[in-house]
Structures are given as structure tokens and as C-alpha cells.
Amino acid sequence: MFRILILFLIFFTLSSCSSPEGTWGWYVIDPSTKAGWTNIKFLVGGFYSTILLSIIAAFLSIFIGLVVALPAMSDNKLLQLFNRVYVEFIRSIPLLPMLFWVFYGLPVILKSMGINANIDAFWGAIITLAISDSAFTAEIYRAGIQSISKGQTEAAKTIGLNYYQTMRYVIMPQALRRILPPLANQFIYIVKMSAFASVIGMQELTRRANEIVVTEYRPLEIYTLLIFEYLILVLLISFGVRYLEKKLGSNESANS
Amino acid sequence: MENTFAVEIEGLTKSFKDFKALDTIDLNIKHGEKVVICGPSGSGKSTLIRCINGLEDFDEGKISISGNTQNPKKESYVSDFHIGMVFQQFNLFPHLSVIENLKLGPMKSLGLSEKDAETRARGLLERVKIPEQALKKPNQLSGGQQQRVAIARALCMEPKLMLFDEPTSALDPEMISEVLEVIVDLAREGMTMVVVTHEMGFAKKVADRIIFMDGGSIVEQNSPGMFFKNPQTARCKKFLNQILHH
Numbered sequence: 001m002f003r004i005l006i007l008f009l010i011f012f013t014l015s016s017c018s019s020p021e022g023t024w025g026w027y028v029i030d031p032s033t034k035a036g037w038t039n040i041k042f043l044v045g046g047f048y049s050t051i052l053l054s055i056i057a058a059f060l061s062i063f064i065g066l067v068v069a070l071p072a073m074s075d076n077k078l079l080q081l082f083n084r085v086y087v088e089f090i091r092s093i094p095l096l097p098m099l100f101w102v103f104y105g106l107p108v109i110l111k112s113m114g115i116n117a118n119i120d121a122f123w124g125a126i127i128t129l130a131i132s133d134s135a136f137t138a139e140i141y142r143a144g145i146q147s148i149s150k151g152q153t154e155a156a157k158t159i160g161l162n163y164y165q166t167m168r169y170v171i172m173p174q175a176l177r178r179i180l181p182p183l184a185n186q187f188i189y190i191v192k193m194s195a196f197a198s199v200i201g202m203q204e205l206t207r208r209a210n211e212i213v214v215t216e217y218r219p220l221e222i223y224t225l226l227i228f229e230y231l232i233l234v235l236l237i238s239f240g241v242r243y244l245e246k247k248l249g250s251n252e253s254a255n256s
Numbered sequence: 257m258e259n260t261f262a263v264e265i266e267g268l269t270k271s272f273k274d275f276k277a278l279d280t281i282d283l284n285i286k287h288g289e290k291v292v293i294c295g296p297s298g299s300g301k302s303t304l305i306r307c308i309n310g311l312e313d314f315d316e317g318k319i320s321i322s323g324n325t326q327n328p329k330k331e332s333y334v335s336d337f338h339i340g341m342v343f344q345q346f347n348l349f350p351h352l353s354v355i356e357n358l359k360l361g362p363m364k365s366l367g368l369s370e371k372d373a374e375t376r377a378r379g380l381l382e383r384v385k386i387p388e389q390a391l392k393k394p395n396q397l398s399g400g401q402q403q404r405v406a407i408a409r410a411l412c413m414e415p416k417l418m419l420f421d422e423p424t425s426a427l428d429p430e431m432i433s434e435v436l437e438v439i440v441d442l443a444r445e446g447m448t449m450v451v452v453t454h455e456m457g458f459a460k461k462v463a464d465r466i467i468f469m470d471g472g473s474i475v476e477q478n479s480p481g482m483f484f485k486n487p488q489t490a491r492c493k494k495f496l497n498q499i500l501h502h
Contacts, residue, residue: 154311155347155406158340159361159413169360173351 028218029225039212043225046205050233053125053204054191060130061190062183065137070167072142083138090135095196099128103200125197133190137183144179145171177248184241188234195230205229261320262287262337262417262448263308268317270303277303278314279472285450287416290443292459292480293452295469296495301452304469305419308450309339322416337417340410344422346402348394354381354405355390358412366413373412380408384438400431404438411442418442420451454499460484468492 029043030036068086071079103124110117119127148171156166198207209226213219261284268281278300285291293301306312308319310326319326322337349357358377362368368376381387384404386397394402403423410418420439424432436458443449443462453459459466459480466483468476468491476483476492487493 149347151343151345151347152349155341155343155349155409157311158309159409160338160365161361162365165364169364170349174349 025218028216043208046208049204053194057126057129058187058190061133061137064134068138069141087135102128121200121202125202140182144175148174264320266318270314276472288446290462290464291450292463293467299469300472302421338413338415340415340418342406342420342423344425346406353391358409361413380411384408399427400434403435418449
């Protein structure tokens with residue numbers, strides 16, 4: 001595998017050397033030149049939107065996911081059906097069509113209902129990411145909560161706790177340790193999927209990279225930098241989650 | 257208003273799909289009475305006591321707790337007449353320490369202050385003879401200690417009736433007696449209790465009445481003396497033979 005990679009790299013470098021342009025063009029993002037520095041500042045400026053977009057979408061998804069997951073555990077068949085329909089339907093929609101639908105389609109629906117809402121690229125992307133992701137977080141919650149034995153709920157009942165108290169003090173603290181790792185995974189997924197927001201004009205990391213590529217004709221160098229920008233973000237999240245896991249004790253094996 | 261009976265059950269019937277778990281059960285339990293229920297597995301013993309405290313709903317019949325008729329649909333009830341329950345598998349909350357396990361119900365359900373709950377919990381740990389384990393997590397305790405914590409947790413709600421669902425079946429043999437002792441003490445103090453168990457020595461010692469169930473019905477009930485000396489039905493004789501001479 002490693003050898004193939006090296007071969008590929010050599011081939012790649014050589015072929016780029018013999019291309020009409022002749023050489024690599026790292027000058028487009030060379031911080032020692034004024035033009036290069038301007039480009040870097042522009043590209044890195046996308047961090048703000050990507051991070052804000054991802055965090056808001058993730059929070060909404062965590063909330064919606066819980067609201068969708070809890071009915072799955074009720075005895076009410078209708079509530080269970082709601083959960084199933086939501087999860088199956090939402091997770092079957094590819095992100096890109098959903099983004100188009102929310103951005104171009106939702107305002108039309110709202111208008112027909114008499115609501116004059118203008119959904120900008122930022123909120124269009126957030127709504128799409130949050131809803132699309134919530135189907136997955138809902139399944140994560142369900143798996144986590146159902147992994148807690150029924151005896152815990154029964155014991156809570158016999159000491160007089162109501163549904164909310166049982167969830168809050170007995171089930172969720174135990175489920176959370178099991179839910180956190182897959183939930184962090186979903187957050188990383190959101191950060192990466194936020195790149196789709198570029199197609200509706202959201203000025204985040206990927207959009208900015210595209211814009212520089214169009215003016216500089218240097219896709220290889222700029223997209224390489226873009227990849228490293230996402231890498232940094234994801235590594236930061238990973239470290240943060242590690243820390244949280246340690247605090248919550250998710251890394252200890254469950255013993256119940 | 258004090259009722260003579262703690263529990264009145266009339267025509268209680270429950271099915272799981274095609275399987276009739278309880279078949280028109282009639283049973284009255286007096287205040288302060290100690291009832292032991294035995295019988296082969298699948299005879300409906302556990303289902304019966306789980307119906308009493310609302311962990312299971314039932315299809316037909318009536319259950320009154322201290323004069324108050326209960327809804328046949330699943331409802332857990334905390335009232336002045338609280339029902340405590342001890343499970344075969346302890347069902348302690350593994351993420352909480354022993355003392356927190358005890359304090360949770362009184363604080364959240366009864367609205368006691370942290371301080372009052374703490375005092376009550378400490379007192380009960382004393383009573384089940386493990387005050388020194390208060391700050392440990394349940395999984396650091398032996399099975400017998402865990403079950404004693406579970407008993408203390410139930411008592412923390414100051415129940416008027418205690419239900420025990422095979423409290424010693426999941427324990428290693430050498431730990432059974434320490435748990436039974438606690439239950440015997442509780443019986444001496446006058447607690448009304450229904451105990452599902454196969455510990456016949458214990459039954460002889462504390463029970464006012466022994467009930468033998470089979471196939472979802474009460475086949476026979478009698479005082480311990482009569483029950484062991486003179487079983488009335490063939491099914492009961494066979495069961496006693498198996499359980500006493502193994």
C-alpha cells in the first residue's frame with residue numbers, strides 16, 4: 001500500500017513537472033509574497049463560517065435527534081411510527097438534493113403558507129445539515145438508551161421517579177457514555193459535509209478555495225491546503241472528544 | 257381511613273399473547289401480613305407481584321391497594337401507601353454511589369432536602385449493616401451487599417408494603433443468609449411483605465401464609481405448618497418433594 005502511494009506520488013510530481021506550466025505553483029499560497037499572503041488570509045477566513053455552521057448544525061441535530069429518538073422507546077405505536085418514518089425518510093435523502101430543496105424549495109412552500117421568509121445560504125445550510133444529521137443522531141440515541149437494561153427503568157419506577165426524572169437521573173447519564181463516541185463521529189461528519197454549503201454560495205472554507213482556484217488556476221495547491229484546513233479542524237475535535245470521554249468515563253468498559 | 261387489607265386482588269387475569277400468565281387470581285393480604293409465594297418457574301409468581309406495584313398492566317380484574325382501586329393500565333404510584341420492590345438482579349444504578357442510589361428517590365420523588373435524605377439513607381445503611389460502603393459504586397460490592405443496598409434503597413421511600421422478587425436467586429450460596437437476615441429483621445418490625453422465593457427455611461420462619469402457584473393460578477395456600485406437613489394437592493406435593501429433597 002505504502003509503495004503504491006510512493007509510486008503514485010512520483011508519477012504525480014513528474015507529470016506535473018512536464019505539464020505545460022512546467023512546475024508546481026506553491027507561490028499562490030506563499031506567505032512571503034503579498035499576493036500569496038492575501039490568498040492565505042482569504043482562504044483561512046473561511047474557518048469562521050465552517051466552524052459556526054457546524055457547531056450550530058450539530059447542536060440542533062443533537063436536540064432534534066433526541067426528540068426523534070424518545071418516541072421510538074414509547075409504548076405508543078403511533079409515536080413509534082413517527083420515529084421510523086422520520087429516520088427512514090430523512091436518512092435516505094442525499095445531502096445535496098436536500099440542500100437545494102431547502103434553499104430553493106422551502107421559501108416557496110413558506111410563501112404559499114403566507115410566510116415571507118428569505119432563507120439565506122447560512123441558515124439554509126444549517127437547516128439542511130441539522131435535519132439530515134438528526135436521523136443519524138436519533139439512531140445513536142436509540143441504540144444508547146436501549147442498551148441500558150429494562151431493570152433500570154423499573155427500579156426507577158419503584159422509587160417513584162417519573163418519566164423525565166428516570167431519563168434525567170438514571171438512563172441518560174448511563175447512556176451518554178455510550179453515545180458520546182458515535183456522536184463525536186457525527187460531528188466530524190457534519191464539519192466535512194458543511195463543504196456542500198459552498199454550492200449555495202456560503203462563504204466557508206470550500207467556497208473560498210473554489211473562488212481562488214477560479215482566479216489563480218492552481219487547483220492542486222489550493223485544494224491541498226483546503227484538505228489540511230479540514231484535517232486541523234477534525235483533529236481539534238478529536239482531541240476535545242478524547243478529553244470529554246475521559247471525564248465521563250466512556251473509555252472505561254461499562255460494568256452493569 | 258385504614259383499610260383491613262393492604263392488598264385486595266379480585267379476578268386478576270393477564271395474558272402474554274397466547275400464554276395465560278395469570279388466571280383469575282383472588283388474593284387478599286392483611287396489613288402486617290407476610291406472604292411467601294412459591295411455585296415452579298413460569299407459574300406467574302413474578303407477574304403477580306409486578307401487577308401489584310404497576311410494573312405490569314393486566315387484562316381483567318381489580319387490584320386495590322389499601323382501599324384504592326388501581327388502574328389496570330400500567331401506572332406506577334407513589335402515594336401515602338408506597339410499595340417498595342426488590343429485584344432478583346438488584347437493579348442498582350451503576351453510575352451512582354451507594355448513598356446516591358438511596359438518596360435519589362427521597363429527594364426527587366418525595367422532595368426531601370439533601371440533608372434529610374442523607375440522614376435517612378445513612379440510617380438505613382446502618383440497618384442493613386453496610387454503613388462503611390456508602391461511597392462505593394455498586395459494582396465494587398459483593399452480590400449480597402448489593403442486594404442489601406437494594407433493600408435499603410426501597411426502604412428509603414418508607415413503603416408500607418415490600419415486594420421481593422426472588423431476592424436471593426442471583427446470589428452465591430454463602431451470601432444468601434446475610435440478605436435473608438435483613439428481610440427477617442424487616443418482618444419482625446411488622447412490615448407487610450410479599451416474597452417470591454424458593455428458600456423454604458426462610459418461608460417457615462417468617463411467613464404467615466404460603467401460597468403455591470402453578471399455571472397462573474393459586475393452587476394452594478396455607479399456614480407454613482400445615483403447608484409443609486400436609487400439602488393438599490398432588491402438584492404441590494410434587495413441587496415440595498423436588499425442592500426439599502434435592
